Amino acid sequence: MTKELDLKMWVCVSDNFIEKQVITEMLKSLDKKRPDLDSLDALQDRLRIAVRSKKFLLILDDIWEEENRDISKREDMLTPVACGKFGNRILVTTRMDLLTPMTPIMHKGTKSANKATCALAQHIT
Secondary structure (H helix, E strand, O other): OHHHOOEEEEEEEEOOOOHHHHHHHHHHHHHOOOOOOOOHHHHHHHHHHHHOOOOEEEEEEEEOOOOOOOOHHHHHHHHHHHHOOOOOEEEEEEOOOOOOOOOOEEEOOOHHHHHHHHHHHHHHO
């Protein structure tokens, strides 16, 4: 699986879904260092350039948040990764039943999710 991918990003999101922080962690996952950018626009541009014409796997691990939060932030955060090559994958794990239908969801805490996450981690790291 790793030979088919140009890039792999794994970000633990948890309950603090801050767009700027998640994009920073995505870039850190790619470059193995924290980007020296401050603005959200600059971070999005750097991410857009990094994934342009590349095939990647993005794992957003352990997303959970209150129901009343603005879910459009997740969709806005994913806009820069739309520049990637056809066949990219975004995997979201969550503890919540209600999440935007942006991608199929694997629920954390279930036996199958735990096994799948461990197997995936072995293949991409």
